[in-house]
Amino acid sequence: MEIIVCKDYDKMSKAAAAEVAMVVREKPDAVLGLATGSSPIGLYAELIRLHKEEGLDFSQVRTFNLDEYIGLPPEHEQSYRQFMNEKLFDDINIRKKNTHLPDGMAKNVRAFCAEYESMIEACGGIDVQVLGIGSDGHIGFNEPGSSLASRTRVKTLTEQTINDNSRFFAKKEDVPIYAITMGIGTIMEAERIVLVAAGKNKAGTVAAAFEGPVSCMCTASALQLHPDSIIFIDEAAASGLKMRDYYDWVQSNKAKAPK
Numbered sequence: 001m002e003i004i005v006c007k008d009y010d011k012m013s014k015a016a017a018a019e020v021a022m023v024v025r026e027k028p029d030a031v032l033g034l035a036t037g038s039s040p041i042g043l044y045a046e047l048i049r050l051h052k053e054e055g056l057d058f059s060q061v062r063t064f065n066l067d068e069y070i071g072l073p074p075e076h077e078q079s080y081r082q083f084m085n086e087k088l089f090d091d092i093n094i095r096k097k098n099t100h101l102p103d104g105m106a107k108n109v110r111a112f113c114a115e116y117e118s119m120i121e122a123c124g125g126i127d128v129q130v131l132g133i134g135s136d137g138h139i140g141f142n143e144p145g146s147s148l149a150s151r152t153r154v155k156t157l158t159e160q161t162i163n164d165n166s167r168f169f170a171k172k173e174d175v176p177i178y179a180i181t182m183g184i185g186t187i188m189e190a191e192r193i194v195l196v197a198a199g200k201n202k203a204g205t206v207a208a209a210f211e212g213p214v215s216c217m218c219t220a221s222a223l224q225l226h227p228d229s230i231i232f233i234d235e236a237a238a239s240g241l242k243m244r245d246y247y248d249w250v251q252s253n254k255a256k257a258p259k
């Protein structure tokens, strides 16, 4: 697990996007795992810039999003499908048919979840998974208490998450209380993980997730068991970390480190 502290949100977004772009350049038909929320918006903006200004090619890229609210059709303005179209897909040369999100309107949710897992497997698995982190330490919608071996399934959102996400809806009552999310076990199978977190309100969560115990009470802590995860955070989100100086020391000596 590598923790990289960046000066601000913009630098964090660019550094994280560079990791994703590298995978796409190395493997033009890469499978990307994608996240919603405010944290990765800058990362997506940088991928758009790399596409428009440097020709980063997404024509063969496949994507799978972590989660979707149950009960919101794809055209709903707060659906994660709309979010992805607006923040990334509409501005790069990806084929929409290659972009996948859980179906929040699936009639048989259990069957859909199994099918989603099979689709990821059929594509050869996720090459790089982008993650944010919720204030209760969730990744995707894997709320506290989620099994660290869980697969794609329905989760009931915590009140904290509903409150956090109500800022995007007209009123709190409009926030769906159920979502389909990839499980922690699903996420952990990605070849590489890139997590972004910014802002003072994430400082305690980041410290708990990456310097605290591995626990289902903070599901992002499972990344401690992943062999190739990079945590990009800004100064504010790093402010609760005990080993902060060491992380900077590692980065300043990285170029000279034995390969």
Ligand code: GLP
Binding pocket: 035, 036, 037, 038, 039, 040, 066, 067, 131, 132, 133, 134, 135, 138, 139, 140, 141, 161, 165
């Ligand atoms: C939602 C998403 C998560 C995301 C989280 C944090 O709950 N399901 O994938 O990480 O929000 O959002 P933000 O980045 O806006 O803080």
